[in-house]
Amino acid sequence: MMSSLAAYDLLDPNGSINIIWDIMSWKPDGYLATVRISNLQMYRQIRSPGWTIGWTWANKEVIWSMVGAQAIDRGDCSNFKTNIPHSCETSPAIVDLLPGSVPQNQQLPNCCKGGVLGSWGQRDKAATVSWFQVSVGHSGTSRKTVKVPKGFYLLGPGAGYACSSAVVVPPSVFLSADGRRKTRAMTTWTVTCTYSPTLASKNPNCCVSLSSFYNPMITPCSTCACGCKDKHNCTKRDSEISTLLKPNLVMDGETQLLQCTQHMCPIQVHWHFKVNYKKHWRVKISITNFNYWLNYSHWNLVVQHPNLNNVTLVYNFTYKLLPYHSTSDTGVFYGVKEGNELLMEAENVQSEMIFGKDEKEFTLDQGWVFPRKVYFNGDECLMPPPNSYPFLPNSPNPIHPLLFAAALLLVLLAFCSFWCNSKIESQKTQKKGPSC
Numbered sequence: 001m002m003s004s005l006a007a008y009d010l011l012d013p014n015g016s017i018n019i020i021w022d023i024m025s026w027k028p029d030g031y032l033a034t035v036r037i038s039n040l041q042m043y044r045q046i047r048s049p050g051w052t053i054g055w056t057w058a059n060k061e062v063i064w065s066m067v068g069a070q071a072i073d074r075g076d077c078s079n080f081k082t083n084i085p086h087s088c089e090t091s092p093a094i095v096d097l098l099p100g101s102v103p104q105n106q107q108l109p110n111c112c113k114g115g116v117l118g119s120w121g122q123r124d125k126a127a128t129v130s131w132f133q134v135s136v137g138h139s140g141t142s143r144k145t146v147k148v149p150k151g152f153y154l155l156g157p158g159a160g161y162a163c164s165s166a167v168v169v170p171p172s173v174f175l176s177a178d179g180r181r182k183t184r185a186m187t188t189w190t191v192t193c194t195y196s197p198t199l200a201s202k203n204p205n206c207c208v209s210l211s212s213f214y215n216p217m218i219t220p221c222s223t224c225a226c227g228c229k230d231k232h233n234c235t236k237r238d239s240e241i242s243t244l245l246k247p248n249l250v251m252d253g254e255t256q257l258l259q260c261t262q263h264m265c266p267i268q269v270h271w272h273f274k275v276n277y278k279k280h281w282r283v284k285i286s287i288t289n290f291n292y293w294l295n296y297s298h299w300n301l302v303v304q305h306p307n308l309n310n311v312t313l314v315y316n317f318t319y320k321l322l323p324y325h326s327t328s329d330t331g332v333f334y335g336v337k338e339g340n341e342l343l344m345e346a347e348n349v350q351s352e353m354i355f356g357k358d359e360k361e362f363t364l365d366q367g368w369v370f371p372r373k374v375y376f377n378g379d380e381c382l383m384p385p386p387n388s389y390p391f392l393p394n395s396p397n398p399i400h401p402l403l404f405a406a407a408l409l410l411v412l413l414a415f416c417s418f419w420c421n422s423k424i425e426s427q428k429t430q431k432k433g434p435s436c
Contacts, residue, residue: 011302011375015041015120017154017161017193019053022172022185023146030061030137031146031186034108035069039128042121043300044195044378050115051130052155054093055166058147061139063087068102068111069094069132085137091151096130108133115157118298119378143187154193160200163193197380203227206267206381208374213274214364215390221263225382234260235292257292266291267376269301273369273390280312280354281362281369287376288348302375306368310356317351364392 020036037053039046052072062085063071075089096115108131118127140146148168154161171185207221224231235257258264268288275282289296301317311319362368367389374381 012042019191030139037130039117045119046117046156055149056091056151064135064137067133068108152191161193204382205379206376207265209270211272212390225263226265228264234258236260259290286350303371304373313354315352
């Protein structure tokens with residue numbers, strides 16, 4: 001129960017990655033199956049170097065062959081003198097093939113993408129699915145004797161997904177190309193994997209800074225917003241980059257080379273309240289990549305704000321409202337810059353939005369014009385503390401909690417000193433020794 005709660009996503013309650021295992025035919029010592037990996041998450045994608053899935057066989061199964069994917073390790077196949085299996089591992093780990101690694105006429109539909117899966121709400125639906133075929137031996141050869149694998153897991157890339165046990169469901173139904181004939185799988189089981197930020201990382205991967213036209217103060221990302229774990233391995237000058245980015249360097253999607261900043265985040269999102277018109281208001285959004293070792297392809301940005309259901313114009317980004325299954329009137333902003341990358345070397349992309357103004361709810365007080373939450377590629381960004389937001393010129397400057405505590409301490413010390421002096425004077429009058 002606790003794992004399910006940790007993985008629940010309020011913005012995308014039905015989002016998950018489903019693994020569907022269809023046994024299509026029986027073999028003399030096993031079966032032939034197709035495996036589909038479907039990303040049903042609205043705004044979270046699987047980026048390079050792609051997904052890895054794995055499981056533990058129930059008995060002593062082996063993988064005779066695979067199409068569209070491969071096992072990372074063949075394992076110990078010393079018991080086989082001829083006809084060596086593709087993998088003899090009891091807990092195989094499977095990865096997708098790279099694009100162009102297999103001739104087109106030998107590929108399954110939606111295979112060989114390097115494990116990259118698009119998000120359900122962002123790209124074409126074919127980009128959200130990956131297929132491969134596996135021939136399994138030393139297993140059951142009927143519905144009654146075949147055993148379901150255990151311990152399924154998904155890396156996408158890195159940790160972050162918690163997977164359910166495999167559940168046997170009614171067999172999948174397939175239509176022929178002309179749609180006139182149906183075939184059914186011999187048996188089907190499914191696995192559901194849900195994302196948990198706490199499993200993915202102890203620290204955020206992005207942060208938010210704020211500014212407004214009515215105040216020269218810029219609210220920066222919080223210091224060490226992303227943990228500062230790379231503060232001793234960051235780079236300060238662009239001249240250093242050419243020596244660090246080697247032509248043959250293999251990017252694994254997890255290793256980072258960050259530009260040295262006070263927040264030490266790979267991604268910074270800046271929200272600037274630019275203009276306040278009579279019937280509209282205007283915002284500028286900037287996204288900066290501080291990770292020199294990673295390009296973000298087909299990235300997306302999700303923002304929560306009460307007025308986002310009243311957006312009238314968006315420049316440079318694509319915009320739509322995500323389905324929001326809640327009684328709250330908070331709108332959700334979903335922006336995508338299709339076909340472009342948020343590149344390495346601190347590349348910056350920008351957009352401006354114009355909102356219609358509802359006079360009953362629009363206000364400049366209490367930070368209303370700033371977002372409630374911001375997500376980049378499905379990961380929640382750290383917002384600055386509310387007391388640091390840009391304040392109105394005619395409003396009192398909010399006092400930092402530490403300054404407030406210091407002021408309170410000074411008041412208490414002054415009161416204690418006054419009380420003590422009064423006590424001493426009183427005791428002197430009564431010709432008693434001081435007791436304070």
